[in-house]
Amino acid sequence: MVRKQNTVPLLKRYWVSSIGVFLLSQIFFIISEATGWKLNYRDTHGTILGRILDTPIFAEWFNFYETPHYNLLTVFFGVFFLVPGMISAIKNGFSH
Numbered sequence: 001m002v003r004k005q006n007t008v009p010l011l012k013r014y015w016v017s018s019i020g021v022f023l024l025s026q027i028f029f030i031i032s033e034a035t036g037w038k039l040n041y042r043d044t045h046g047t048i049l050g051r052i053l054d055t056p057i058f059a060e061w062f063n064f065y066e067t068p069h070y071n072l073l074t075v076f077f078g079v080f081f082l083v084p085g086m087i088s089a090i091k092n093g094f095s096h
Contacts, residue, residue: 015092018085022077029070041069 010016032038044050052058053068062071 013088013092015085015088018081018088022082022085025073025077025081029065029067029074033065033067033070038067039069 044053049072053072058068058071058075062075064074065071
């Protein structure tokens, strides 16, 4: 007897949407920096967010964009969307 596997469409898989969110955010950041249109953030001087943005990690290592807020959001999206998405994709690839 042949077993019927429950297949999930590609676009409804967790890893596709997770990696898609990360890629769309990066496309938005690249376009907004290229056109000069940037989000209007409040002054972060003297706040906890300002201290995080002034650390050497974001000033030297994770310096992808001119806007420091975009660098922080890139790391955030990478940790919470890209890494779990890639782990899920690898697990999905080895399970079939």
